[in-house]
Amino acid sequence: MDTANIEKTRYAETSSKADVNALVRLCEADMASVNATITERMQSDVSIIPALAEHLISAGGKRLRPLLCVAAARIAGTTNVHHHKLSAAVEFIHTATLLHDDVVDSSQLRRGKVAAHLIWGAPSSVLVGDFLFARAFELMVETDSLQALGILSKAAGVIAEGEVLQLMKAYDIGLSEAVYIDIISAKTAALFAAASESGAVAAGASRDKQQALRDYGMNLGLAFQIQDDALDYGGTAASLGKNAGDDFAEGKATLPLILAIAATGEAETDFWHRTVSLRQQQEGDFARAQSLMIESGAMAQTIDRAKVYARKAKDALKLFEASEWKAALEALADYSVERTK
Numbered sequence: 513m514d515t516a517n518i519e520k521t522r523y524a525e526t527s528s529k530a531d532v533n534a535l536v537r538l539c540e541a542d543m544a545s546v547n548a549t550i551t552e553r554m555q556s557d558v559s560i561i562p563a564l565a566e567h568l569i570s571a572g573g574k575r576l577r578p579l580l581c582v583a584a585a586r587i588a589g590t591t592n593v594h595h596h597k598l599s600a601a602v603e604f605i606h607t608a609t610l611l612h613d614d615v616v617d618s619s620q621l622r623r624g625k626v627a628a629h630l631i632w633g634a635p636s637s638v639l640v641g642d643f644l645f646a647r648a649f650e651l652m653v654e655t656d657s658l659q660a661l662g663i664l665s666k667a668a669g670v671i672a673e674g675e676v677l678q679l680m681k682a683y684d685i686g687l688s689e690a691v692y693i694d695i696i697s698a699k700t701a702a703l704f705a706a707a708s709e710s711g712a713v714a715a716g717a718s719r720d721k722q723q724a725l726r727d728y729g730m731n732l733g734l735a736f737q738i739q740d741d742a743l744d745y746g747g748t749a750a751s752l753g754k755n756a757g758d759d760f761a762e763g764k765a766t767l768p769l770i771l772a773i774a775a776t777g778e779a780e781t782d783f784w785h786r787t788v789s790l791r792q793q794q795e796g797d798f799a800r801a802q803s804l805m806i807e808s809g810a811m812a813q814t815i816d817r818a819k820v821y822a823r824k825a826k827d828a829l830k831l832f833e834a835s836e837w838k839a840a841l842e843a844l845a846d847y848s849v850e851r852t853k
Contacts, residue, residue: 532847535579535840542582542591542599543575549600553647564632564640568607571623576736576844577602577707584711584725587837594655594714601664602707604648609671609703611641616679617762621755660710667706674698678764683791685773685784687765693734696741701733708732720831727828728841735821735848741766742814743852745802757798763791768805768814775808818849 536543554565578599585595613619614627615634621627629637645668652661678695681687708729712722744759745768759766765788773784786792787801805811825845832838 532843532851534836535583535844538586538836538840539579539582542586542596543579545593545596546578546582546599546603549596549651550603553600553651554604554644556643560632560636561640561643564611564628564636565607565644567625567628567631568610568622569603571625573623575603577606577703580704580707580729580732581711583837583841584708584717584729585715587832587835587841588712588715588717588721588725590715592714594657595711597651597655598657598660598664598710598714599707601648601651602703602710604644604651605664605668605671606703608641608644608648609675609699611637611644613675616675617758619755619758655714657710657714659713663706663710663713667702670698670702674700674702681765683763683789684765685769685788687770689767689770692765692767692770696734696737697730700737700740701730704733704736705729724828724831728825728845731821731825731828732845732848735818735825735845738767738814738818738821739849739851742768742811742818744768745805745811760787760798760801761791761793763788767817768810769801771810771813772801772805772808775810776804780804815849822846822849 550569554569555562581599581602582591582595585591610622611628614622615629615637619627620630627637628640632640648668649661649665652664655661674695674697677691678699681691681695705726706729709722709726712725717725741759744756744766746756755761760769769784769788773780776784783797783800783804787797805814822845825848826842829838829841
């Protein structure tokens, strides 16, 4: 067996077990350039803008979306300054949506820090989010790729639609799983998909590879969000970077809640109606909701659903030959459903 085939076999055998940090290590040099671009382009003569933006951006986070953009370009062939600008644009779009979401949801924490709107006020948070959207579009235009611009600009609109749909469906204990998937496909998975696809486009990948990476990103985003929604009922503020139980307190009908309502039936209808629809919550209600989700099997079903999408994400990569990049992306899909924060 020649060296190339030995390497392909080694990557294929270890892909599912690879440390998620493999992707971070592979993208380290690229991400140094991406982060430098982020720092440079969030600057403004209006001092509150970089201060507020840095408060959230410097808090860390996984940087998964820009990592996906870089990795998609790498697995498709190459990276250059255009990919770095697209990756920075993706992170700006994501950060802008977080600033807006925290105002809408009256969130207290974000990435383990006090939410920006509690420090600078809701108007400033919204407007700095708008500023970051503008910076994102400036960066996209500079790449000279109308296709990438189209992909990411469409994703920005879809995200907004998803957030509005979720707002409309708040407190609805009759929300179907299908509508829930529509919501998270728009508000979360759309940017994962766009980041992956735009990276492939900028690298000059073939149409089938562009679509494969889009499918990977979409399914990864769905797996990630479903796991996130499960963790909201099982994590802690320290591990999540936000308060556990926020979804329950805000009356959001996420998948664990939808499945628990279906599984517990009429016996718990009054409880769900009072706590979710009416938001008349009292001490002990969140703990009871957690117990009902576990005892009814709803939590296990939620995690199983996430695993289905993680497998679909990995399946989307079958078009690509074994490599360290493919192994790292497969490991990321596994991580999306195994993580505890």
